[in-house]
Amino acid sequence: MWHAVIWLAAALVLASAEVLSGEFVLLMLGGGALAAGVGAVLGLDVVGSALVFVIASVLLVFAVRPPLRRRLDRATANAGALHSNALIGKTAVVVSRVDDHNGQVKIGGDLWTARPLEAGHTIEVGQTVIVMKISGATALVVPED
Template sequence: MDIEAWVWWLIGAVGLGIPLVLTTMPEFGMLSVGAAAGAVTAGVGGGMVAQVLVFVAVSVALLAVVRPIAARHRTERPQLATGIEALKGRQAVVLERVDGGGGGRIKLAGEIWSARALDNGQSFEPGEQVDVIEIDGATAVVM
């Protein structure tokens, strides 16, 4: 029983796909795609040299192009601000006079917050828009 070359390439592609799933190393997936390209080359009648060249070319191209992109995406994940960090930089509406001494109230993200002005000499009247600079305990510091 003589197995055709394209079948061997497919077996190699599957064999390289198994460690990809087990180790989550994308390099195995890229080599697996290269082996599948070798199988296609064998299926259309390409010789052994052409099959190996296609396998190497596709594998190296994927390693050279996809791997750096994947590495960059792995390290550059956007930070999702949650909790009080998500409130910094947002705008709020003054409900009760806010000054540097505290005691004022603002409406921030649909909730009522105590607030104080960042600059002690500054004050904000009801209805004014303010920017939240930071959250100090349960008090929003605004300007």
């Protein structure tokens, strides 16, 4: 029964360590350790628990992890692109003078670093602008006519 506690502790440690890696390998190994811990609680000896760990871990790493990674990668890629693209064409209000070196605008309640779309232009506080492009975390804007 002592090995059940070790397997369950290992499952907790591996699942917690997954937060640092983000690759889902440690989470899958944690799932294998959890399965081994449950097996130990149900009466498996150390060798049986180790066998359950290996089989469960291999199945999780090769059967569950790939679709999970694809789904996460797809969701992550879409989230950033959708948010940035949704801002193009929106109006914003200048809250800090916008020039080639600094400036801020408020877009839908969010504060963004801003630069004029065309170098050399200055846009004063209070003016309404249109977001033409997003470059990283900076909105490139033009004054609204």
